[in-house]
Amino acid sequence: MNTHEISQISPDIDYWQQENVIGAESEIDVIKSWLEFSCQNSENTYRSYVKEIKRFLIFCDSVGKSFHKITSKDLNQYYTILEFPTDDWLIPDVDMPTLKTQILTKGLNISSVGYTRKVLNIFYGYLLKSSVISVNPVSLSRKIKYEEPHNHIGKALSFDAWLELKKWLSIQVSRAKGPQERSKAIRNKWLLNLLYYSGVRRSSLIGLTMDCFKMEQRGTSRVWIMNFMMKGDRPHSIFMTDQLLEELKAYRASIGLHELPTGKETHIPVIAAISLKKNSLQNATTSISSRGVNFVIQECLSKAAADCHDHFISEELLHATTHTFRHTCATHWLTLGVDVVATKEHLGHRNINTTMVYMKNTDEHRKNEMDKLSKAFSNSGL
DNA sequence: CCGTGGAATTCAACATGGGG
DNA sequence: CCCCATGTTGAATTCCACGG
Numbered sequence A: 001m002n003t004h005e006i007s008q009i010s011p012d013i014d015y016w017q018q019e020n021v022i023g024a025e026s027e028i029d030v031i032k033s034w035l036e037f038s039c040q041n042s043e044n045t046y047r048s049y050v051k052e053i054k055r056f057l058i059f060c061d062s063v064g065k066s067f068h069k070i071t072s073k074d075l076n077q078y079y080t081i082l083e084f085p086t087d088d089w090l091i092p093d094v095d096m097p098t099l100k101t102q103i104l105t106k107g108l109n110i111s112s113v114g115y116t117r118k119v120l121n122i123f124y125g126y127l128l129k130s131s132v133i134s135v136n137p138v139s140l141s142r143k144i145k146y147e148e149p150h151n152h153i154g155k156a157l158s159f160d161a162w163l164e165l166k167k168w169l170s171i172q173v174s175r176a177k178g179p180q181e182r183s184k185a186i187r188n189k190w191l192l193n194l195l196y197y198s199g200v201r202r203s204s205l206i207g208l209t210m211d212c213f214k215m216e217q218r219g220t221s222r223v224w225i226m227n228f229m230m231k232g233d234r235p236h237s238i239f240m241t242d243q244l245l246e247e248l249k250a251y252r253a254s255i256g257l258h259e260l261p262t263g264k265e266t267h268i269p270v271i272a273a274i275s276l277k278k279n280s281l282q283n284a285t286t287s288i289s290s291r292g293v294n295f296v297i298q299e300c301l302s303k304a305a306a307d308c309h310d311h312f313i314s315e316e317l318l319h320a321t322t323h324t325f326r327h328t329c330a331t332h333w334l335t336l337g338v339d340v341v342a343t344k345e346h347l348g349h350r351n352i353n354t355t356m357v358y359m360k361n362t363d364e365h366r367k368n369e370m371d372k373l374s375k376a377f378s379n380s381g382l
Numbered sequence B: 001c002c003g004t005g006g007a008a009t010t011c012a013a014c015a016t017g018g019g020g
Numbered sequence C: 001c002c003c004c005a006t007g008t009t010g011a012a013t014t015c016c017a018c019g020g
Helices: A027-038 A041-063 A072-083 A110-129 A157-176 A178-198 A242-254 A292-309 A313-317 A325-333 A340-347 A352-356 A362-379
Strands: A211-220 A221-230 A232-239
Touching: A027 A041, A027 A110, A041 A072, A041 A110, A072 A110, A157 A178, A157 A292, A157 A313, A178 A242, A178 A292, A178 A325, A221 A313, A292 A313, A325 A340, A340 A352
Parallel strands: none
Antiparallel strands: A211 A221, A221 A232
């Protein structure tokens, strides 16, 4: 992460005389303590914030002000630059940039400008709390309005598309030529099925070992569960469906392991990286990287789409990404009639509203529920 | 109870590096 | 020297929580 060291950004430090309670003696100090304060839980957040603050400091420099002197008018100008950069903010097509400000390849999407505003608001909020400034200029700057995407529905695969993909994955295994190709097909089939049935995020999968699968006593019955880490460093566990367990067994059998995890397999990755040198899945000890997951999935999807004769399904597959499988999991569960609370627990949402977004057609859902209720009534003679 | 501030993550284009 | 998986990083999205 040293490419993101803050100290590389702004070598000229103003004489710092702000009164503050964080003990900052320079601009860099302030930024460092802000990052430390706000990004305790996540490398990703840290990286994002550093990127934003880096770009913002270049802007501050261009208007000849230190960040604690920036006005909301300056900020409005900054938003405009980001969305509609003038030539002195754009990286030239042919030559190397001559100006320090030539950092943009194109205007940012409005949602990204909104994101920038949010991060700056967090930053200036911190400055306000630490009495470096007395008014937050961001809160007085122009609001950035944009449509929240939130159309999860469009981001899930249809039943047909998933079935097509699942079938395709199996065919790849049976048609594979040579051990290398076969290993890959087996691993890919397992990866996609795991994503679909478990609905976990890509990041939860990285570095996971077979020990994450355990049989546990829950309530009155014993169930297989899968343990992993969620967003924000939170541990989470899900109940495994029979289908997921079957896929696990199939995968383990195909690489010569015991059908079910023994509990002492911290050296066996759940999703293995297939390197060229040891071309067998059996010996693989390193987990796939996050970039690797994307690569593999993109490859599968585009090939499956090419092999598919149905134009609509083909399009669906082409537009899917890793995260699509999480959406697909949620949407399919709810459509198949799993109740919202169970789905919420499975996905690890803390707020039920998040889960509700996946409930596609409320009328259809209500109708189904009414049918269920009618049946329950008549079965119990009420 | 919902709108928004805040936090954490995924996406994708380009860069890199080691093995055959 | 090429191939392919992995790194890097700017951009875009997703999700949580809390206060009016």
